[in-house]
Amino acid sequence: MRDMAGSAPEPKAIRGRLLSFTAEPSGPGDTASYRLIDDGLVVVRDGRIAEVGEARSLLPGLPPGTPVDHHPHGLIVPGLIDTHIHFPQTQVIASYGAQLLEWLNKYTFVEEQRFADPDHAARNASFFLDELLRNGTTTAVVYATVHPGSVEALFAESERRGTAMIAGKVMMDRNAPPGLRDTAQSGYDESRALIGRWHGRGRQLYAVTPRFAITSTEAQLEAAGALNREFSGVYMQTHLSENLKEIETVRGLFPDARHYTDVYDRYGLLGERSLFGHCIHLEDDEVRRLSESRSVAVFCPTSNLFIGSGLFDLERLARGRDPVRVSVATDVGGGTSYSMLRTAAEGYKVLQLGGQNLPALSAFHMMTRGNALSLGLGGTIGTIEPGCFADLAVLDARATPAMAHRMETVDGDLEEELFVLMTLGDDRAVAATYVQGRRAWDRDGGMGMVGAV
Template structure:
């Protein structure tokens, strides 16, 4: 944690509510603003003319003209072991898993290998302005130990877990109901609630867990307070049919998880592309969330999610990059593809709503909106400084924006990792595009 008091002057934008509920009152924007951070937490945010009257004289101010400060991005679904296979060609979900994912994940029993990949993966998150992520490991406990060690060293708020799967996958990357339970239990007791780390029970998806394993998962979920449950749901039509074939007692895919008590405010289901109204109603009723992963859904040909259906039912939705089915760590690229998916559905996605899902909406999906995702007083100071002239095209294009909405949409459409000048976690610079960080 930083023990310093520091202020940052730039354009500043953050959300205080969901635009679907609060309209233009959902965000605060300061054309010339100051964000004051002390000891790693938010002390105040507001118009510079007001802040300068009350800011203590001992607080130094960094000035960033032509920059925008927003909360750090929150990635609600990503697989760190799959970074080396990002962009693997030519398959849809189920064959992609067998041909690329499972062979890649088999390497993560090697602690040194897992540590190296964890470091590269975390560098990429921070380079893209992502300060919190909900992360899949592999079936190997070493994969989780390596990732949490890396995140702890950097002082990051991260959530992760060991994959649990005991069938329908190669033997070398399967556990059993017993080993999955005991390995997860040891990892929970080692990492959950330590510093800024939290644990997610992580069945890959229903088809790779037996009835016995799901019973163990349900028991484990009840044993410890504050755990997450992180899995996949209704990503691909063949997957949906397969899940219902394996669990014939279930009327709908979501019923499989619901029957084991796995729908809670800390349950995050990746994708949800092919959901019926009843499943959406049940997700909202239990406070469960969907992680929308547009680059992955397009890359694997999984389908076009109906965001309006989820919104109308009041389901909490965050954004996920879903590396390595997803094709970019950048939340700008993710928001860009999310917009295009809705266009293909004959709908649209407002840039304010997209940015909300990437920040405060993501925090809400992770039940962390009282800690991160906005510049609320005493929130953890996770934020990014965006360079609005990062590329020649942006430098040319942004002066023609006539409103904040125009500017956000241009960033969502044309932005990438080059826009992220600095990334801060708990008030400390953990990525500096132009040089050394303050690790």
């Protein structure tokens, strides 16, 4: 893109230690899986990365007066990616004492009815994106409510900020309060209209969103499948096998289905753009179908622990006989933190309880390049390389006294530093967040700090 005079856009630059993955790490010590530049420079033109390399090599080639943001003590990584989060649940996070179905009825469904009010939806969309950026997250896959206006509010706010959101109107035509129910036809019509207005508009993308099998009739699941067939580029998101009572309820509602996954499968909802939250209590045949269809199982550790749902089996899904594509997500508000760093810490603990492990390199790969690949957006987000959007997070492993004290013993070991960040870090460890090269969050100045960029 060129400006009105026909010249190329003026560059900006961001300087510091750069970390970006080039492959999935095979385990601890896999130095071939990433590129680390101790004093690197990211040159940004028109919101995308134009050049990446050693600062000493690229600085002389910049036009005189090019603004350079320098983070000499930070670790610059790609903007973090969250593949499952509920923006209407910002005020039900940290609600006490319930498992899944009771939690939905007691807290979530009560709160989501408030999103019929456009002003309430807009206020919450602004708060939601503030929190994502405060935590270094620049792309998310988001559930709205049944109200089309909730989707409009989220996409409009995301468009204003330049972030990339994949989101959709929840479809629910049963087992919910009247104020949260649509019909198979209205759910189809409203989703179709939203796809027409928002899918592919700038950085916004649409996800067909039947909440889960309990709240959708056969007719509505068929309507969701019809949308998938009609619009080949959209995503599909729902929940699968989170809670034992949930699975029992689905079995009663769909007695002819072989299992929970088969409910979605028979309506054409599996596929490489389909994201299934949780996937904890799967039968072997369910794993096989997810693998064959290239569907994505989304690991949501903090919500699985908080709501008492169970422990995700990463080894079985990602590296078993029928490997399934896996991403990682916060699942706010059943999840208890907007921070992908906190999410990785809880993921580590979940896997430890299952006799498995989550090396720091693997965790940071999942939060960046891995999640981008699960969305089919590799080469666009998730890495620091030319052509990608200049979405970046600047991390500070000495952000708190405890972190600084621990880092005194690290002595330049990258993997130890990453493990400190994911174990002790949270929003305080995010020094700055860039969206398309613009500083959208600054720990010292808050939101919208353009500063030197």
